Amino acid sequence: MSEITPDLVRHLGVLARIQLSEDEVQRLTGQLDVIVDNIAKVSEVATPDVIATSHPIPLENVFRPDVPGMMLSVSEVLQNAPDAADDRFRVTAILGEEQ
Template sequence: MLARIQLNDDEVSRLTGQLDAIVDNIAKVSEVAGPEVAATSHPIPLSNVYRPDVVGETLTHEQVLQNAPDQADGRFRVTAILGEEQ
């Protein structure tokens, strides 16, 4: 029942013409797109550029917490935002 859209006669006539145009365009593409034409979602080939994943120097636990305004049990301590302590 959700897929049934109430349309008046004018809307049906207008949309029928638009649907015919869509079907015609799909037919034109199908004529050109043979098995030798590769399917694509983008006209220009895309590729991600990644740098090599190299492990570098990292901070120690103590260095990370040394400038923290408040800490507890080796973690940053922040104010509760939900109105209750967890």
């Protein structure tokens, strides 16, 4: 027996604030029913001895040591800046007077 009915799909459409045509309701009823059936099949084989995974292979972050390297001088940093003042980048104000 199907768990997904056209009335349920219409109700879900209302909750999601999506206006569905009758053709869409019929199509989504079938599609959602297939999805629910597939989830049920997976649930049958998901036993407590099967470890849940989000990836088929273990993932591991690889970090390099955070070692400071050669630094640029202020003049090197600002040499290609379109505008600079007082050893800083000069940019157009983006905030209104309320700030």
